[in-house]
Amino acid sequence: MYMILFMFMLFMSICMFIFSLFMIYNNKVIFLEWELFSFNSFELIYLIMLDWMSLFFMSFVMMISSLVILYSKSYMSSDNYKIRFILLILLFVMSMMFMIMSPNLVSILLGWDGLGLISFCLVVYYQNNKSYNAGMITILSNRVGDIGILLSIAWMLNFGSWNFLLYLYFMKNNMFYYIIGSLILLAGVTKSAQIPFSAWLPAAMAAPTPVSSLVHSSTLVTAGVYLLIRFFDFFSYSKMFQWFLLISLLTMLMSGVSANFEFDLKKIIALSTLSQLGLMMSILSLNFKNLAFFHLLTHAFFKALLFLCAGVLIHNLSNFQDIRFMGSLSLMMPMTLSCFLIANLALCGFPFLSGFYSKDLILEIMSMNSINIFIYILFYFCMGLTVSYTVRLMWYLIFTEKNFLNLSNFNDEDYTMTKNLLFLSLLSVFMGSMLLWLMFNNLNYIYLSFFMKEFIYLNMILGFMMGVGIALKFKFSKFMVKKYFFFNYMWFLNLLLTYGLTFNFLKIGKIYMKMMDLGWLEHLLKNNFYQNIFYSMNILQFLQKNTIKIFLMFFMIWYIMIFMFIM
Structure with missing residues (x-):
């Protein structure tokens, strides 16, 4: 099937x-x-x-x-x-x-x-x-x-x-x-x-x-x-898009910072998706819909590959998802880690992989626009964060010591999974250039100064250094983890929209139930009706018992009443 x-x-x-x-x-x-x-x-x-x-x-x-x-x-x-x-x-x-x-x-x-x-x-x-x-x-x-x-x-x-x-x-x-x-x-x-x-x-x-x-x-x-x-x-070209640009950039920033301090493998990849969605939305709000669609298509392959590789790792690690338990996996699962590395490099925008063609084009087109300097710097900083959390993730998976159970059998010899990973790896490498030739068949001349052209690669290098610094637990990253929970936990959005939203309503419901359902309302309405009906039923039940005394008494009462009315 x-x-x-x-x-x-x-x-x-x-x-x-x-x-x-x-x-x-x-x-x-x-x-x-x-x-x-x-x-x-x-x-x-x-x-x-x-x-x-x-x-x-x-x-x-x-x-x-x-x-x-x-x-x-x-x-x-x-x-x-x-x-x-x-x-x-x-x-x-x-x-x-x-x-x-x-x-x-x-x-x-x-x-x-x-x-x-x-x-x-x-x-x-x-x-x-x-x-x-x-x-x-x-x-x-x-x-x-x-x-x-x-x-x-x-x-x-x-x-x-x-x-x-x-x-x-x-x-x-x-x-x-x-x-x-x-x-x-x-x-x-x-x-x-x-x-x-x-x-x-x-x-x-x-x-x-x-x-x-x-x-x-x-x-x-x-x-x-x-x-x-x-x-x-x-x-397009409306005031709504200006607010939308700010929202999408803040989403990129929030997800990028949170991913740098997250330890759950699948959540890191999910936050990277959130970051890329912010990138698509931000370039769309700058009125480049074809560029947004181009990145949407190139992103699909390497993101699918990232999750499928994560699935293989989780299977081998007995359903553990904490990256602190993973280390030296490239020695035991070389095929899976190679595919994972290709997907991560494509996500960073490494030259000539599929993510490079869309991301590089987006950054260069954006650099040619007359755009606010705050938006411009924030955009590049968020791109650097992408490189940072990717490098940190690969550092934990490849360069740290094995920190899992001693008796564990790691292998990537499940050929059904491996064939899918290899096929998606090929698509992650070649599909970007292919789509670029197909979708943008007209020549657009991009004119930038040497510094602005090289600033993209400088930004990647700075992101790489920041990722290594966070992975090696430098003083700055320890300080961030201990002090600034606001940055580490998605700006408290998950607390505000889950615990914060449901807890107060449940608390109000508990008070209402205590006062109304279990209070005087319960006694006056439900219990009162119940007691009255139960009392009436007891009387009727007593009357319906087949005793000669009751029937004779009723007969005498009816006889007296009829006699009185006739007379």
């Missing part, structure tokens, strides 16, 4: 990729209308839009999903509910497809809600307290975005159709469009976990690792970025 699904999805991915090349070469867009229901003048039509952007994205989602399904054959081999897991993954991918190829707000909501609901089912898959808490914070955070789309559907009733692309140009200055744009922006911010909705993304690590790989590379969290790229004309 796993092989059949893998082959089918891989075949679909290749077909979509070839079709997307045809579309990008001929600059075509295909609209398909499917009439679901017709009654007199009323028609219910499902609209599908196929252009190079949607086909590229669907191809990559299918490719990564096929590899994740094949990987799950080995990773979930000891699980009792394999069929349920695979069905959830397929529903998850199908919901993403709904969202990608639809220009209609209602059908976008179908895919959007499907992603939220199935992500909840996948996060609570292991059925323990941690999973349930993470699932609740995930689905409740995403519901805020769903409300934004529902309200925008209500506002679109003013135009007569929910196919938003049909109204983009001739109603661009309408006030309703700004309202719809702000609601869509809210939806994108919640789904891509920007501040203040960032707490659910690390919490969603309670899901199985193949699910994390799929969620963080190409499906759930990237859905928000893709939605904003699709609705780009609603709020």
Whole structure:
């Protein structure tokens, strides 16, 4: 079953990729209308839009999903509910497809809600307290975005159709469009976990690792970025984007700093996803939607590879995820660590890997813009933090001493997993340059001074030095860990949005229950009614006993009453 699904999805991915090349070469867009229901003048039509952007994205989602399904054959081999897991993954991918190829707000909501609901089912898959808490914070955070789309559907009733692309140009200055744009922006911010909705993304690590790989590379969290790229004309060059730029940069800063002091392997990779989402959103808010989409596609492969490598490490470490227990793993698992290193270097933007082509282009284009110096410095600092936490992670995994159980058997000879890692490694190396040639086929001249050109590499070197300093526990890093919990714990967002949000409501509920349900209200209403009814039932029960005395007494009473009325 796993092989059949893998082959089918891989075949679909290749077909979509070839079709997307045809579309990008001929600059075509295909609209398909499917009439679901017709009654007199009323028609219910499902609209599908196929252009190079949607086909590229669907191809990559299918490719990564096929590899994740094949990987799950080995990773979930000891699980009792394999069929349920695979069905959830397929529903998850199908919901993403709904969202990608639809220009209609209602059908976008179908895919959007499907992603939220199935992500909840996948996060609570292991059925323990941690999973349930993470699932609740995930689905409740995403519901805020769903409300934004529902309200925008209500506002679109003013135009007569929910196919938003049909109204983009001739109603661009309408006030309703700004309202719809702000609601869509809210939806994108919640789904891509920007501040203040960032707490659910690390919490969603309670899901199985193949699910994390799929969620963080190409499906759930990237859905928000893709939605904003699709609705780009609603709020391009508007004041909303200026605030949005600040939010996305603060998200990058918060996740980068937190990742430098985190010890959970999967959470470090999750925070790196948050950092990259902030990068995509920030370059989108500078009105470069194609660049944001380019980084979205290149990021998908090396992020999927990072999570799949982390899954192999966790399997070998008896489900331990603390990087302080990992050390000298390159001696025992050379293949997995090589793939992990390739993915990390691509994440840093190491020259001629896939992440380099998008990140270098983003930084150079941004350097050519007349932008605020504060934003400029913050942008580069966040890029340095990416290198820093990556170097720290690799230092703990490779250069430190082995700190795990003595009797442990490390190996990366699971060929099902290894084949997926090698294939994704190849994509992480070559796909960046390939996409650059395909998407940016026109020549753009980038003119920068020598210092600004070299500042990118200088920034990487400074990030490398900072990562080594934090890994070696220099005085500065010890001081940061002990004193500044604000920086280490995602600016307390996880406390504010989980403990802080639920505890007070539960406390109020306890007081209400004590005063009302267990107080005078309970005595006056529930207990009082109960006692009166119980007393009446006892009387009736006594009367219904078949005793001659009671029947004779009743007979005499009726006889006397009738006699009195007749006389």
